[in-house]
Amino acid sequence: MNNWFKFLYLPVFLFFLSGKAQEKINIGEKQTLFSKVLNENREIWVHLPKTYGDHTISPAKYPVIYLLDGEINFEYYAGMTDFLARTPYADIPECIVVGIKNTERTRDLTPTKSQKKSPVNPNLSLFADSGGSENFVKFLQEEVKPFINKNYRTQEYSVLAGHSFGGLFAINTLLNHPDYFNAYVANDPSLWWDNKVLISRTKAYVEKNKKFPAKKSLYVSQADNGERQKNWNSDMTEAIEEFKEIVEKNGSLNYKHRFFEGEVHGTVSYPGNYEALKFIFNGFRTDIKQLAKNPELLEEDYKKLSDRMGAEFTPSEDYLNVVIKFMKSNGFKESETYFMNLKDKYYSKK
Amino acid sequence: MNNWFKFLYLPVFLFFLSGKAQEKINIGEKQTLFSKVLNENREIWVHLPKTYGDHTISPAKYPVIYLLDGEINFEYYAGMTDFLARTPYADIPECIVVGIKNTERTRDLTPTKSQKKSPVNPNLSLFADSGGSENFVKFLQEEVKPFINKNYRTQEYSVLAGHSFGGLFAINTLLNHPDYFNAYVANDPSLWWDNKVLISRTKAYVEKNKKFPAKKSLYVSQADNGERQKNWNSDMTEAIEEFKEIVEKNGSLNYKHRFFEGEVHGTVSYPGNYEALKFIFNGFRTDIKQLAKNPELLEEDYKKLSDRMGAEFTPSEDYLNVVIKFMKSNGFKESETYFMNLKDKYYSKK
Numbered sequence: 044m045n046n047w048f049k050f051l052y053l054p055v056f057l058f059f060l061s062g063k064a065q066e067k068i069n070i071g072e073k074q075t076l077f078s079k080v081l082n083e084n085r086e087i088w089v090h091l092p093k094t095y096g097d098h099t100i101s102p103a104k105y106p107v108i109y110l111l112d113g114e115i116n117f118e119y120y121a122g123m124t125d126f127l128a129r130t131p132y133a134d135i136p137e138c139i140v141v142g143i144k145n146t147e148r149t150r151d152l153t154p155t156k157s158q159k160k161s162p163v164n165p166n167l168s169l170f171a172d173s174g175g176s177e178n179f180v181k182f183l184q185e186e187v188k189p190f191i192n193k194n195y196r197t198q199e200y201s202v203l204a205g206h207s208f209g210g211l212f213a214i215n216t217l218l219n220h221p222d223y224f225n226a227y228v229a230n231d232p233s234l235w236w237d238n239k240v241l242i243s244r245t246k247a248y249v250e251k252n253k254k255f256p257a258k259k260s261l262y263v264s265q266a267d268n269g270e271r272q273k274n275w276n277s278d279m280t281e282a283i284e285e286f287k288e289i290v291e292k293n294g295s296l297n298y299k300h301r302f303f304e305g306e307v308h309g310t311v312s313y314p315g316n317y318e319a320l321k322f323i324f325n326g327f328r329t330d331i332k333q334l335a336k337n338p339e340l341l342e343e344d345y346k347k348l349s350d351r352m353g354a355e356f357t358p359s360e361d362y363l364n365v366v367i368k369f370m371k372s373n374g375f376k377e378s379e380t381y382f383m384n385l386k387d388k389y390y391s392k393k
Numbered sequence: 394m395n396n397w398f399k400f401l402y403l404p405v406f407l408f409f410l411s412g413k414a415q416e417k418i419n420i421g422e423k424q425t426l427f428s429k430v431l432n433e434n435r436e437i438w439v440h441l442p443k444t445y446g447d448h449t450i451s452p453a454k455y456p457v458i459y460l461l462d463g464e465i466n467f468e469y470y471a472g473m474t475d476f477l478a479r480t481p482y483a484d485i486p487e488c489i490v491v492g493i494k495n496t497e498r499t500r501d502l503t504p505t506k507s508q509k510k511s512p513v514n515p516n517l518s519l520f521a522d523s524g525g526s527e528n529f530v531k532f533l534q535e536e537v538k539p540f541i542n543k544n545y546r547t548q549e550y551s552v553l554a555g556h557s558f559g560g561l562f563a564i565n566t567l568l569n570h571p572d573y574f575n576a577y578v579a580n581d582p583s584l585w586w587d588n589k590v591l592i593s594r595t596k597a598y599v600e601k602n603k604k605f606p607a608k609k610s611l612y613v614s615q616a617d618n619g620e621r622q623k624n625w626n627s628d629m630t631e632a633i634e635e636f637k638e639i640v641e642k643n644g645s646l647n648y649k650h651r652f653f654e655g656e657v658h659g660t661v662s663y664p665g666n667y668e669a670l671k672f673i674f675n676g677f678r679t680d681i682k683q684l685a686k687n688p689e690l691l692e693e694d695y696k697k698l699s700d701r702m703g704a705e706f707t708p709s710e711d712y713l714n715v716v717i718k719f720m721k722s723n724g725f726k727e728s729e730t731y732f733m734n735l736k737d738k739y740y741s742k743k
Contacts, residue, residue, distance in 0.1 A: 067417065071417070123469050
């Protein structure tokens with residue numbers, strides 16, 4: 044063996060050795076795309092649901108959740124969607140999660156150029172680089188979404204989820220481009236931004252359009268920033284509550300507002316994101332035990348759900364397999380046959 | 394280049410190529426150990442917190458959470474602990490999470506041998522292989538824990554978390570081996586098991602020992618299994634409520650019971666596990682803004698926490714760095730110096 048040969052052989056050997064000793068648990072993959080709109084490389088983190096690569100079922104399509112502040116939220120969010128979509132208790136369909144990692148966060152997520160004195164030290168100016176949200180939403184709509192739709196099997200239903208400036212961005216996107224996403228999640232949104240510019244925009248929107256578009260969902264969580272931080276966040280609380288009043292009075296949006304006692308600005312995303320998905324997909328869960336006696340209920344439930352969501356949802360092959368197995372192992376012969384036929388109807392291989 | 398050489402060169406090249414195209418997002422590693430107690434190979438999934446491999450700080454030690462039904466709960470749980478431990482909003486210390494993957498779940502998690510007719514089909518018998526929990530807890534205590542303590546930097550504080558039969562197991566472990574873990578989490582525990590044998594054991598425990606041991610925590614979540622599943626789970630609900638009454642009357646355990654409206658047996662673990670950690674580490678969060686004016690508060694808070702937990706907790710180097718940075722960037726010179734000295738006290742490199 045010559046020396047060069049040994050040199051090459053070593054890393055191969057080490058790779059297999061370390062690969063065996065520690066099998067890694069992966070929840071996603073990082074993709075980098077160059078954005079012409081933003082003129083920079085952007086990293087996105089993609090999580091695929093459990094059945095995505097399951098070759099025993101027909102290739103399925105999945106709704107997509109676009110998650111802002113990816114580097115902070117991606118890991119728990121990916122696990123959360125899998126858990127929430129776990130048969131037979133699924134509250135939501137299995138989803139693809141796309142986390143967007145920040146570069147210039149304030150620039151991308153804020154709707155106007157606006158500076159502010161630091162509430163802690165008035166000699167400091169904050170947010171010099173701001174007001175780029177129209178560019179950033181263009182990047183999402185014209186670059187990220189086509190990339191995801193091209194490279195992954197996606198269903199035409201998408202959610203935009205953000206926190207703080209990301210929540211501000213989500214609400215601004217709903218006002219400016221309500222057709223871009225089906226559902227919007229805003230956790231403790233920074234509606235205080237630029238003298239509450241989004242409150243003015245919301246009022247203007249309602250005045251002009253009368254109603255929010257049908258079958259869109261918006262979930263807003265509000266943190267318990269309370270007395271302790273009164274000097275820091277009181278205009279935040281005020282703005283969120285003003286927004287709530289306008290939207291609730293208008294009444295046309297599938298809207299939920301939730302105040303979380305004991306959660307502060309930096310922690311509220313976690314329970315907020317969980318409840319938001321349960322709210323958006325409310326009606327998705329079907330009771331497998333009821334289906335034993337009333338199998339027609341499944342398609343009825345899915346029809347209702349699709350009507351409410353403004354998008355077609357059908358029972359997944361994976362769920363039908365669970366239902367069939369349940370009927371079989373518990374001796375519900377008729378229902379077993381019913382669901383075998385239903386599975387054929389949706390997933391028979393031609 | 395000879396052919397053998399090319400053959401070796403190719404995988405090296407492909408490895409680097411694929412490594413670049415799709416960087417994976419890892420949240421843990423799988424370890425296999427042979428259990429002498431159980432006479433089988435067991436797989437455990439280990440998640441290390443964000444700062445575990447951070448070479449800019451001194452090597453830290455971390456509490457360990459032993460999580461049952463690892464294959465179902467590990468992914469969201471790992472992300473959840475990282476999010477909950479995120480500075481400056483941390484509600485809990487950074488933790489190592491050890492997920493235990495099942496082989497014979499019913500055998501390992503149930504305290505007695507007991508069969509039951511299927512509630513759906515009375516011709517079927519369930520749980521033929523049951524009653525192995527003493528063996529399984531021995532495996533955890535004598536094999537898993539030493540393995541983890543040897544291979545990872547662990548602090549002497551550990552949590553056992555389980556759901557359903559895993560919740561039954563957690564409560565049984567608290568009764569039989571209260572010294573094994575510092576805190577116990579039981580999500581919708583199957584206390585109906587074997588004619589409520591654990592209710593009898595709890596009564597016997599209280600009669601014999603009068604009080605539960607000091608500074609131990611127990612969190613029990615209860616699902617909203619409600620009317621719809623009345624025929625399936627009513628003895629479950631009954632047993633959990635009987636247990637609650639005994640423990641609350643006794644009063645010596647750091648105990649929280651929470652009923653979750655709208656969560657069923659299969660979904661309650663998610664919000665239950667979140668709230669459980671916030672309950673167990675209650676008092677961990679310190680308010681960075683208050684520290685600006687009252688820096689002594691940090692050590693006072695940690696002293697109170699350590700007293701309550703029955704284990705020593707100190708501010709992490711990572712958190713002290715965040716505090717110092719906050720003081721510096723907001724111009725709190727005195728507090729900055731105070732925390733630089735505090736960091737030196739805990740983490741000066743000799």
